[in-house]
Amino acid sequence: MISKIDMKDYGYCGSETNNEDNSDLVPARITEVHRELYRAVCMYGEISAHMKGTFLYSVTDRSDFPAVGDFVLIKYNEYGSSGIVKVLPRKSKFSRNDFSGHAEGFVKTVLEQVVAANFDYVFIMSSLNKDFNLNRIARYLTQAWQSGGIPVIVLTKADLCDNLEEYVQAVREIAIGVDIIPVSSYTGVGLDRLADYLTPGKTVVFLGMSGVGKSSLVNALAGEKLMDVKEIREDDARGRHTTTHRQLIKLPSGAMVIDTPGMRELGLWDADEGISAVFSDVEELFARCRFSDCTHRTEPGCAVLKALRDGSLPRDRWERYLAQKRESRFADDKKRFLNEKRARDKSIAKWSRQMKRNGGLEC
Numbered sequence: 160m161i162s163k164i165d166m167k168d169y170g171y172c173g174s175e176t177n178n179e180d181n182s183d184l185v186p187a188r189i190t191e192v193h194r195e196l197y198r199a200v201c202m203y204g205e206i207s208a209h210m211k212g213t214f215l216y217s218v219t220d221r222s223d224f225p226a227v228g229d230f231v232l233i234k235y236n237e238y239g240s241s242g243i244v245k246v247l248p249r250k251s252k253f254s255r256n257d258f259s260g261h262a263e264g265f266v267k268t269v270l271e272q273v274v275a276a277n278f279d280y281v282f283i284m285s286s287l288n289k290d291f292n293l294n295r296i297a298r299y300l301t302q303a304w305q306s307g308g309i310p311v312i313v314l315t316k317a318d319l320c321d322n323l324e325e326y327v328q329a330v331r332e333i334a335i336g337v338d339i340i341p342v343s344s345y346t347g348v349g350l351d352r353l354a355d356y357l358t359p360g361k362t363v364v365f366l367g368m369s370g371v372g373k374s375s376l377v378n379a380l381a382g383e384k385l386m387d388v389k390e391i392r393e394d395d396a397r398g399r400h401t402t403t404h405r406q407l408i409k410l411p412s413g414a415m416v417i418d419t420p421g422m423r424e425l426g427l428w429d430a431d432e433g434i435s436a437v438f439s440d441v442e443e444l445f446a447r448c449r450f451s452d453c454t455h456r457t458e459p460g461c462a463v464l465k466a467l468r469d470g471s472l473p474r475d476r477w478e479r480y481l482a483q484k485r486e487s488r489f490a491d492d493k494k495r496f497l498n499e500k501r502a503r504d505k506s507i508a509k510w511s512r513q514m515k516r517n518g519g520l521e522c
Contacts, residue, residue: 163202168413170277170360171230173247184232184244188277189225190407197225197243201233208233211242222254222271227405228362228417229276251307252276253364274405275364275417280356281308284367284376285330287320287341297333297437297479299366304436308364310337311356315372317341317348333476335440344375353380359413373418381410434487438480441472 169188187206191198197208210225211234218224225231225246234242253275281303285296296312303310312334317323323341330339342349356363357380365373378384385408405419435442441463445453449460458464466472 164200164204166200166202168360169200169409170362170415173230183234185235185241186247187231187233187241188407189227189229189231192225192227192405199231199233199241201235201241203235203237206233206235207240208243209240211244214242214244220271222273224273226252226273226276227407227419228278228364249273249276251278253302253306253366274419278306278308278362278364278417280361280363281306281310282313282353282356282363282365282367283310284313284315284365284371284373286315286371287317287323287326290368290370291326293329293333293475294479294482295368296330298483300334300337300437301434301483303366305434306364310334311353312337312339313349313353313376314339314341315376316343318343318346332473333437333479342376344372344379347379350379354412357410357412357414362407362415362417364417377408377410377416377418380412380416381408434480434483438476438483441477441480444472 166186166188171186171188173186185201185203187199187201187208189197189199189208190205195210199206199208208231223246225243229249230247231243232245232247234244236242252273254271254273281299283296283299283303285291300310300312312330314323314326314330320326320341327339327341340349340352342353344350365376367373406417408416408418410416444462444466445455447462448455448458450458453461453463455461455463463472463477467474467477
């Protein structure tokens with residue numbers, strides 16, 4: 160008799176299959192996404208899955224679709240593809256703005272696309288070469304705190320860096336209270352510190368640009384080649400993303416890693432909480448301003464301007480804060496405008512159909 164898989168090993172600790180309505184459903188975790196086709200793991204092993212018609216009928220938003228890392232309830236089919244009936248509540252998620260969707264009448268709208276879910280830690284990865292970028296790391300920190308996961312900054316290719324401590328100190332100044340771990344997949348430096356996070360049942364999501372060494376790190380952690388590795392370009396130290404689809408990989412330690420090509424293109428989705436977490440030292444200054452509606456430009460008694468003058472608030476940190484607030488506000492405004500336009504156009508289309516059914520306007 161084949162032993163069944165304990166879903167607790169995959170991070171599942173729910174009890175939604177214990178009630179009468181779900182008695183014939185089986186919990187599973189999404190491990191791969193290929194458009195509308197899915198791979199998952201359940202108590203019976205690895206399976207293929209699809210969204211059942213009843214599920215598609217019930218969802219109201221694209222963010223309700225299954226993502227890598229999601230726990231779902233399925234109607235198990237031992238002879239073919241199992242049907243996904245329900246996506247269970249998420250404890251964490253990475254979302255991005257998707258401005259490519261189209262509503263009825265080809266009206267462009269804004270959608271939330273969830274690309275990874277139910278992770279415990281976010282490994283923010285930056286290589287110690289010409290592609291090192293503090294602004295990008297700060298942006299990733301905002302996304303990580305907003306997601307609900309705990310960020311850990313992983314500085315890769317440490318064996319190729321001659322001034323390691325300078326890089327670490329620069330990151331420490333923008334990542335207050337965040338663990339910073341230099342690693343080398345080639346020499347093994349730092350991998351023992353990552354092991355503290357890679358414990359059984361825990362899930363880590365990788366966030367970083369192409370060529371940063373994510374595939375090499377997965378292989379080093381697994382002790383075998385699980386992912387292909389491609390060379391980076393010499394001129395800008397970047398590479399092509401090795402991952403071609405979203406996937407969850409289980410390591411020998413019992414931890415799981417999520418990598419997806421979409422993770423390098425995230426926009427700031429409802430990011431105010433994440434920005435506040437990353438720039439808490441900046442926003443604490445606002446309460447010290449003389450005026451509650453201070454714009455921090457020319458007002459007397461402005462704590463921000465004072466901190467900029469005396470150097471206690473570095474100007475580049477203030478500019479990073481403003482840049483992220485502008486991007487977040489732009490995304491929110493664009494989302495609001497396009498969604499309102501979509502609602503207006505749907506209302507006009509509905510009125511037009513009604514008029515046609517009634518024979519048009521009377522003279």
